[in-house]
Amino acid sequence: xxxxxxxxxxxxxxxxxxxxxxxxxxxxxxxxxxxxxxxxxxxxxxxxxxxxxxxxxxxxxxxxxxxxxxxxxxxxxxxxxxxxxxxxxxxxxxxxxxxxxxxxxxxxxxxxxxxxxxxxxxxxxxxxxxxxxxxxxxxxxxxxxxxxxxxxxxxxxxxxxxxxxxxxxxxxxxxxxxxxxxxxxxxxxxxxxxxxxxxxxxxxxxxxxxxxxxxxxxxxxxxxxxxxxxxxxxxxxxxxxxxxxxxxxx
Amino acid sequence: xxxxxxxxxxxxxxxxxxxxxxxxxxxxxxxxxxxxxxxxxxxxxxxxxxxxxxxxxxxxxxxxxxxxxxxxxxxxxxxxxxxxxxxxxxxxxxxxxxxxxxxxxxxxxxxxxxxxxxxxxxxxxxxxxxxxxxxxxxxxxxxxxxxxxxxxxxxxxxxxxxxxxxxxxxxxxxxxxxxxxxxxxxxxxxxxxxxxxxxxxxxxxxxxxxxxxxxxxxxxxxxxxxxxxxxxxxxxxxxxxxxxxxxxxxxxxxxxxxxxxxxxxxxxxxxxxxxxxxxxxxxxxxxxxxx
Numbered sequence: 453x454x455x456x457x458x459x460x461x462x463x464x465x466x467x468x469x470x471x472x473x474x475x476x477x478x479x480x481x482x483x484x485x486x487x488x489x490x491x492x493x494x495x496x497x498x499x500x501x502x503x504x505x506x507x508x509x510x511x512x513x514x515x516x517x518x519x520x521x522x523x524x525x526x527x528x529x530x531x532x533x534x535x536x537x538x539x540x541x542x543x544x545x546x547x548x549x550x551x552x553x554x555x556x557x558x559x560x561x562x563x564x565x566x567x568x569x570x571x572x573x574x575x576x577x578x579x580x581x582x583x584x585x586x587x588x589x590x591x592x593x594x595x596x597x598x599x600x601x602x603x604x605x606x607x608x609x610x611x612x613x614x615x616x617x618x619x620x621x622x623x624x625x626x627x628x629x630x631x632x633x634x635x636x637x638x639x640x641x642x643x644x645x646x647x648x649x650x651x652x653x654x655x656x657x658x659x660x661x662x663x664x665x666x667x668x669x670x671x672x673x674x675x676x677x678x679x680x681x682x683x684x685x686x687x688x689x690x691x692x693x694x695x696x697x698x699x700x701x702x
Numbered sequence: 703x704x705x706x707x708x709x710x711x712x713x714x715x716x717x718x719x720x721x722x723x724x725x726x727x728x729x730x731x732x733x734x735x736x737x738x739x740x741x742x743x744x745x746x747x748x749x750x751x752x753x754x755x756x757x758x759x760x761x762x763x764x765x766x767x768x769x770x771x772x773x774x775x776x777x778x779x780x781x782x783x784x785x786x787x788x789x790x791x792x793x794x795x796x797x798x799x800x801x802x803x804x805x806x807x808x809x810x811x812x813x814x815x816x817x818x819x820x821x822x823x824x825x826x827x828x829x830x831x832x833x834x835x836x837x838x839x840x841x842x843x844x845x846x847x848x849x850x851x852x853x854x855x856x857x858x859x860x861x862x863x864x865x866x867x868x869x870x871x872x873x874x875x876x877x878x879x880x881x882x883x884x885x886x887x888x889x890x891x892x893x894x895x896x897x898x899x900x901x902x903x904x905x906x907x908x909x910x911x912x913x914x915x916x917x918x919x920x921x922x923x924x925x926x927x928x929x930x931x932x933x934x935x936x937x938x939x940x941x942x943x944x945x946x947x948x949x950x951x952x953x954x955x956x957x958x959x960x961x962x963x964x965x966x967x968x969x970x971x972x973x974x975x976x977x978x979x980x981x982x983x984x985x986x987x988x989x990x991x992x993x
Contacts, residue, residue, distance in 0.1 A: 457773060460803055526789060532754050533787040534804035535776040535849070695771075699754040699785070 461536065461544035465527070466551045469519050473555070476515050477508065509560040516556050516599055520549055520606035525614040528697045542694040546687065549607065553599040560595065590672045597679040604686035611693035617700050704764050704778065704850055705729055706751065706883075711760035713746050720746050722907040723760070730850065731881040735898035735915070735976075737891060739984050742904045744887045745783065748853050752781040777805060782844040783855040786836055790829025794822055794839055801843050809846040812876075816842045819868060833860035841869055845876045853885045858893070866890075870897060891977040901976065905984045915976065922979045923955040927969030935969055943982030954982045 484507075524545075531541040564570070613621055658665070662674030706728040713721040720743045728734060738744045749755045751762050753770055761768055764775045788797050794817070802808035817824055820838045822831075828839065837859050844852050858866045874897065877884065886894050901918055903911035911918060925932050929951040940957035954974055965971065 457777075457804070457806075464800075464803055529787040530789060530800065531804070532752070533781075534801055535752075535773075535779060536804055537753070537771045537773045537776055539771050540773050698756060699749060699787075701785070 457536065458540050458544040458547065461531070461541065462547035462551070465544055465548035469548060469552045470555065472519065473512065473515055473552070476511060480508070480511050509556075509563045512556040512559045513599060513602060516549075516553060516603045517606040519552065520603040521610040521613075524607070524610040524694075525697070525700075528614060528694075529699070532699070538694050538697055539691075542691055545607070545694075549600070549603045553596060553603055556599050557592070557596050560599075561592070590676075594672060594676060594679065597676065597683065601679055601682050601686070604683055604690065607690040608686045608693070611690045611697075615693060615696055706769075706851060707763045708747075708751065709761050709763065711747070711750060711757045711762065713743070713750060713755075714758045720907055721750070721757075724904075724907075724909055725760075726902060726909055726912050728851065728883055728885065730883055732883055733877065733897055733899050734883070734885045735891075735894050735901045736885055736887040736904065737901060737976075737980055738887075738904035740889075742984070743907045744904055745855050747904070748781055748783065748855050748885070748887060751853065752776070752779055754781070754783075778849050779851045779853065780805075780844050780847050780849045781853040781855065782840045782857060783853075784837075784859050786828070786840075788828045788839075790827070792828050793824070794826055794828065794831075795824040797828060797839060797843060798824075798846070801847050805847045805849065807848050809848070813842050813846040816845065816872060819872075820865060834862065834865065835860075837861055838865065845872060850882045851885075852882060853887070855887045857886060857888065858890060866893065870894075873897070891980055892975070895976040903980060903983055910983060918979065919973050919976065921957055922974040923959060924952050924972050924974050924978075925955060925969055926950060926952040926972075927966070931966050931968045935963065935966065942979075943985060954978070956983065 527541060527545065528538070532538075536544075613624065616624060657663075660674060660678050662671030663669075664671065708724055708726050708728075711721055711724045712719065720741075724743075724747060736744050736747070746755070750757045751769065753762075753776065756770070761770075763769065764772075764778070767775060769775045769779075788800075792800070798808055798810065798813050802810075814824075816822075820835075820842070822835060822838055822842070826835075828836070831839065837857065838861065841854075841857055844854065844857075858869060861869065870893065873884065886898060888894055895915070898915050901911060901913060901915050902909055913921075925935055927935075928949060929946065932951040932953050936953040936955065939953075939955045939959065941953050942956045943954040945952045945954075956979065959971070
């Protein structure tokens, strides 16, 4: 099984992503720790470094999104050159993302452990604040799913952008935020003036997050299903886009 | 043995129909020439065959199985194209490793030997190489991957005469060591005329010639002599072009001559080389009947 083409590619993809993640951390440490520490030592005589101020987990999460967003067309180019079908390349990418998200999860947990934070603090969906193994397990699983949601959202956008030529990309990258801002502004204005009964929306949200009015707790199963649906939809969309990839001349 | 079948393939880019109902077959262990003028659709056809782009209609199959999304078939093909699909920052040695990763094996011994002969630095980054060396790296990979179908799209782009000669030698040696199917698409017809066994000529999106090289040459004639004698002799034959020089005229014929027709003493009949035939067959201004 491990010798299958998609597994070989997934490991290759994962290794490359890992190297890029390490380089991201090198830059992050350089910019946020080394340079400020050098300045502090120079001007104040002390390091001024506090462990609590680091944000490796945030950077790793952001990296996960960006890594899934970028390199899709480049990956397509070299895989199709080397006789790999779009399906196999996509599947390898998904496996690579699953592994990379696992690494980011470990980084996240190590940082929380070092900072003395509890994992349940991060897992907003988990309402069971008693510290049982099950609670931690649910929190870890949900955190992992949250990272996958992030990565697959990046993958969908990346696969979609990979279909566009340079001009199309420029139009989308510039045009989409503009359209979004205008739409959100108008929507906000409309909502302010409209007399909307929010009860239905609030109740629906409660169901989505598994909130119980009687206990004040959240049922993690509901939110897990929502996350799973997001992951599956994004996975399906990215597969659909990747099947349409073709060599461009731009 | 595997055989590739191109079955009524059409490709449109907007309103422009680049390939028009193309059909032909590629047999195992044969060297093919795919000839055509700029924009004839050669690269588009090769890209469709390797699923880099999709056909608007029609299909490409290997042993009755579609090539689209078929890893087993794709792993049996390699297209060395003029476009560079390798990452710019990747080192040559890493490109070999990437090929091994995807194709399952790679002839490193041959690759290192070829790299030395062509003077390619294995540690050089792909993006830092010249156009000629880009072609060379891709040629080395093409000759060292374990596939049965190798397609070359402008393989000698940017190569000097020495490197071109070396490539043709290595190609033939590689074919001798391990026979497989090669398709060479190039504009340098004279250089491959002695290598290719079978020729496809693509003109304005259609295959106008699909035959063995020798058979094509055997059916191509240049009839030279006094204007009137040549014109009289050529009447009713498939004249694909002509040249005049003073009182002399040469008619280029593609097809069978009329055996019943008496050949005047004043005219000379000889076979035409592939390049000349190609030029006349694909020259838009000349009215000819394509057979």
